[in-house]
Structures are given as structure tokens and as C-alpha cells.
Amino acid sequence: MTDTSLPTRSGPRINLRDAGTFFGLVLIFAVFAVLNPVFLTAPNLINILQQSSINACIALGMTFVIISGGIDLSVGPTAAVSAIVGATLMIAGVPIPLAVMGAIATGMACGLFNGSLVALAGLQPFIVTLGGLSLYRALALIFTGGNPIFGIPPEFRAAINGLVFGVPVPVIIVAIIAGILWVVLNRSPLGEYILAVGGNPEAARIAGVPVARTKITVYVLSGGLAAVAALILTGRLGAADPTMGNLWELDAIAAAAIGGASLMGGKGSVIGTLMGAVILGGLRNGLTLMNVQAFYQLLATGIIILVAMLIDRATRGRA
């Protein structure tokens, strides 16, 4: 018998699930546009993108981890450690590009640690990264004594807060990363491996996929992207705070899930995750414009996530 839950048509160029996310995005933006005239203005839209960029950056890494069948709960503390390392290097007079690389290397090292425990020691991703969450946060707090690091060089701050053709630099950074990751997922052998490992790890192994290497790679990627998000925030705030990134993992998972990533692994989309991040960012922006209290914003976020999942379930057919 054929399985009705899988697409039987040879893939249309536009992914149906992405089209669904896009429809949700348009719907939410349309509602806010009607409710508030400021919402749909160019400056506000750019503002939304700017506000969503950090979550989008984290969520893209999360998407790769989720597609591979894992989860990365440690992204927030990874970001904090990376920010601390980057800031410390900058203040010590290390050239900014080197300091940036140092921060990203720190994030990737956290990812390497997570990935090795998952792929080589065979521990469960949830537990490994839960441990990482405490561990990296502790490292950041111990190293700084709990105090933020101030005195970020103004050149770095200017670079992050600058505009290119009217678009904020963080948005451009994340857009470039997303473009690269889209190619990686859809056009590279690594993308095929990630999808195969997440879809059926044992079959992938027997087919000769380097399963351990693939898993480690996605955690390293996630750690590196957490560091990029940390650098963006450090540049915007002008300080590296060891408590940075609290609960980032949840926003990132939400964006990925809204965008169609399956926590069972094997499914997910770069474009979907971007739209998921923009949906969450737009929602917060719109509610803030309408002076809705933060408590209610949280409520709305929760409802959107659950509604998105219910629609996802219903449209996939098989219950």
C-alpha cells in the first residue's frame, strides 16, 4: 500500500510546508497591519527583521540539529561564553577580526563537546545539552565573577550597528548565513547526510553515511551560530553579559518548529525557520506597538506555537 503521509508528486519547486508558513506569516502581519497603521511601514518592518535576527541566527543552527534528530538546549550559555571570550580578547587589544574568530571558535568548541558526547559517547542530545546549558553558563559566570564586561571597542559597535543600503548589519549577516545554510541543506552532500541521519540513522549508517561526523558537525554549526548571535548582541549592547541568552533555546526551537522542523528528525527548512523567527518577532513587535503587556505577549507566543503545530498536524494527514 502506498503511504499517504508522504508526497507522491515529484517535488514541486516550492515546498508546501514553507508555503503554509508563509501564509501564516502573511495572515499575522495582515492582522497587525489592520490593527495598527505603524506596523506595516518600512522602518518598522526593518525593525522587526533586526529584532528577529538574533533568534533567527540561533534558530538556523537549531534547525540543523533538529533535522539530524537531536536538540541543542545549550545555545544560550554557549552564546554567553562566546561573548565573554570575544569581549575579553577585544579589550585585551587583540585585533577585532581575530577576537571575532576567537568568539566563534569558542562557540564551535562548545558544539564540538556536545556533538562528541552525542555521537561518540552515544548519550542523548537532550541530556547532553542540558548539561552543557549549566556547564557553559557556569563557566561564563565563574570567569566574569557574574559581572558584565564593558568597554567593547567602538569600531566593533559601529560595525554591528551600521546600515548597509538602509538595512541593519545584523540582518545582512543573518541573511548571508541563511543563504549559505540553504545551499548546504539542499545542495550539498552534508545536507543529504543530515536529512538521512535524522530520517533513519541506522539505514544511513548501513548506507555508508558518516553518521558520527555528521552529528558532530551540526552541533559545531549550532555552537558557531550561537557565537555569531552573541557577537551581534554584544555589539548592540556594548557589553558582554555572562547571563546573556537566557531561554534563547526555547525561542529558537519555537521558530524551527513553526517553520516545519520535526523534533523526530529528518524534516526541516531554512526558509521555514527564517519565517518562523520573523513570525515570532513580528508578533512581539505588533503587540508592543499596541501596548499589550509583556505577560500577554508571552500568552500570544504560546498560542501561536500551538496553533502552528495543530495546523501542521492536520495538514499532514495521518494523525
Place this chain on the structure above:
Amino acid sequence: MTPSASRLSLVGVSKSFPGIRALDNVSFDVRPGEVHGLLGENGAGKSTMLNILSAVLQATEGQIIIDGQPVTLTRPADARAAGIAMIHQELQHIPQLSVAQNLFLGRPLTRAGGLLVDRRAQERRARQILADLDPRINPRAPIHTLKVAQQQIVEIARALLDDAKIIAMDEPTSSLTPSEFESLAALIAKLAAQGKSIIYVSHKMDEVFRVCDRATILRDGRFIDTVDLEQITEDQVIAKMVGRDITHERHVTHARPEVVMQVENLSDGALIREAGFTLHKGEVLGLAGLVGSGRTELLRLIAGIDRARTGSVTLNGKPVDLRTPRSAIRAGIGLVPEERKKDGIVRERPVSSNIALPCMGRFTRFGLVRRRALHAESTALMKKMGMRPPDVSRAIGTFSGGNQQKAIIGRWLAADVDILLFDEPTRGIDVGAKSEIYDLIAQLAQSGKSIIVVSSELPEIIRLSDRVMVMREGRIAAILDADQISEDAIVANAIPKSKGPVPAPQPVEARS
């Protein structure tokens, strides 16, 4: 009860899915006390029929009549109330729970006004029912500690507990040993003698002829015939199933003298001990033995899936790194696993991606996958192998078992391995696709590939193999040359000899 009347009648039953007519005006009847086979290739409509009977699906048209009364089956509970029970191919129970708990799952016997489960009463009732079926089954044992055959008996017990009049069995013997099949056959006969009607779905002709009284044949969702199995031959039934005659071609050897692979002293520290043999270019080496004799385990060692403790494999004079499947594949060894869903395919991914997994490098330039080349090559490959439809961008999970198998074989052709290991290559594959797989294996041998085929079906082994290697309790018991191959020779070497006096030759493997 009127024994001549029919227990179950299906009148003009049809089922349509968008774009597909899965069942088209099917009518047949099942008598009380009858074992009724339901035959057809994959996609013929057997599963749809069973799903309608168990109310997982609803018929679009037609009537279902039980003991003269038309019934409406909209929910699984309706089917149970109507006296229909289903024994699924993949047994449905919760492994950690006890036999009794599984039997009463969802409708426990209770005490204290329904607040507490009355375990004792459940175990008593379970013991009563099981006494008749297999008294060795302990109602308190966790069900995962039972053998598959016994787990199946528990499912049957569950059907009896529901007081089912009609018991449908979907491929009940797919994981049973021959002697377990004998017990199941006896049990089915007993149930039939008690007046139960059994609907028996199987691909294995010899079993159907052994167990069933009559059989209904479906093809492409249409009713073809209901036949009395006393008055028809196997080949006639198969011809009705596939709509053409299946030819039994004689095996032609393509084996050449040069040795391609040499296996020496291979052990896994558990079951496999000191396995050693050679494989020639273009040779098909059959690997026979009882279930549990280590056939699959040996293949997995050679394919690098499980770690060997001692021993070596040499391919074209070079030692093979057996530490991972990837390294074994690099050396030129590919496995077509028995459990396609679990070990073979990534079901959400397109056929082309499933094919390319072992050899992504070949389809990559400047770090990017050459989609067009991959699509073209896998389409050509699948057309050659007769995949229907040859649409390689569709998710592999949407294809039938036979087509999935062709894709897995295609994967190793694309990777250009020298050695192909087949583990039960035709399990769960319908008769028509089966002979295509046989032809493919012969073609592969002709093109110079060397092949090892594990099969529990002796006719299959004998038909395919140039030589047959027989395993017994983890060791290679014998390697039979072409002129020595016979069912008797294989069976004689497969039976463990340690158990007292040599038993009289008994049918240990399915015969046809």
C-alpha cells in the same frame, strides 16, 4: 447455527482514494469453520480489504454481511463488536507488560467498583484461554520475553477473548521458524474445527495450500476468483494473481574461476565462530541455515555493520577495513538488508537521495550535489530495473516493497561495489516482483558482481545459487557445490547434531 450459510459475505465492496481505486466491486464469502486465503500481489488490495474489515478504513460502496445481518463498520470498536479480530503482521502489544496485561489492554477486569485492576482475575482468565492454545505461556511473563510465535498466540488469545467469530491474519508466518509454522497451522485447524472463520493472508503459496480450504484472489483491486484449493495447482493460482504465467528458469552459472573475496577466521565473540570461505567473481553463493544460525550476523560482520572480534576479509588481494559500513563500502561491499524499513531506506527522502547515499562524492562537484546528474543516473538505473513508476524524485516510502528493494540494489550499482550481500531479498515482496529480483541477481552475477544470498526459502536458495553454504549454530557446517545442492543436503547440514540421536529428516524449512 446453519453451517452451510456464510459467516461473512462481502457484496460489491469498493474503496476509492483520491485518484486510486484500491478495491473495485469485490464480492466473496467466508463460511463458518473455513480457513479462507486472501491472495494477491502487493497493491492488489489485500491490505485495504483487511483494513475495511477491521474498520480502519470505510468502504466507499458495497455491503458487509455477517451471519445474514448487514453491518456498518465505521470504527475499530464496531469491527470488534461484530466479531471480527485482526492479527497484524507486526504484532501489537506493549513489550514490558505481562501477557495478561496485554490481553486485557484497554478493557481491564476491575474490582473495587472499577477503580483497581483485578490482576488475579485477569491472570486466571488468561491462563484459561492460553491453556487451550499453548499452556507453556505464563500469563505473568513480560511479553517481550516470549518467542515471536508465542507472542502471536497471545494475539490469537486476545481475539478469542473478544469472542471473535472471524479472525483475519495478515502474513502471520513472516517471522516464524518452520516448526513454529507447524504449530500455528495446527492451531488454525483447531480454531476452524471450533467453527471460527479464519482469513489468512500470505505470500507463501505452500503455506496457503497447507492451511487454507479456499482462497480468494485479488489483482489490481479487482476480484479475480475464489478457488477451492483442493482442485487447483500452485502455478494456476500464481497465474491468476499476476495475470500471466511465471516461468521457472533454470539457473545458469556466471561464476568465473578467480577468487574475489576471501573470508578467514571471522568471529564476533558471540555467535559467529571461525567463519572462512571464498567467493568467486560472478558467483552467487547461497547462505542457508535455520533462523538464528548466524546467517544475518555473518553478513553484518562482512558489511562492517557489527564489529568482528577476530578474522579478516580480503578483497581482490587487499585487506578490507571492517570497522564501519562506510569503510566496507569503500572497499566494495554493499548489503541489501532484510528489514528494509528499519535498515534500508530513509522513507521521507527521494529515491534518488536514497540511491546516492553511499557515493555522494560521485555526484558532487565543487562541494555541491549535481542534482541533474543524480536525477538522470538514478532514473536510468531505476528504468533498467523496472521500477514503476520510475519517478526518482518521489519519497521512497511511497513505493511498494519490491520497488524499494530495487532502489536499494540500485544504490549498490551506483556505488559500483564488487560484492553484494542480500539478506532475505524477497521477504515481503509479491510474486511478480520476486521473479524480477531473481532476474536482477542473475544479471548482476553475469555482469561480474559476486553475490551472497541469505534466504530461508530453500527453493529460492536452490534456484539462485552456484554454491550453497550452510550455517549451523554460528559455524559454517558445509559448503555444497553445484552438483551437491539439494533440499535434503541443506537440511541435513542445518540441523544441530548435538541433540541426541540424529532426528529423522524433518521439514525444517519451507518447501514448495
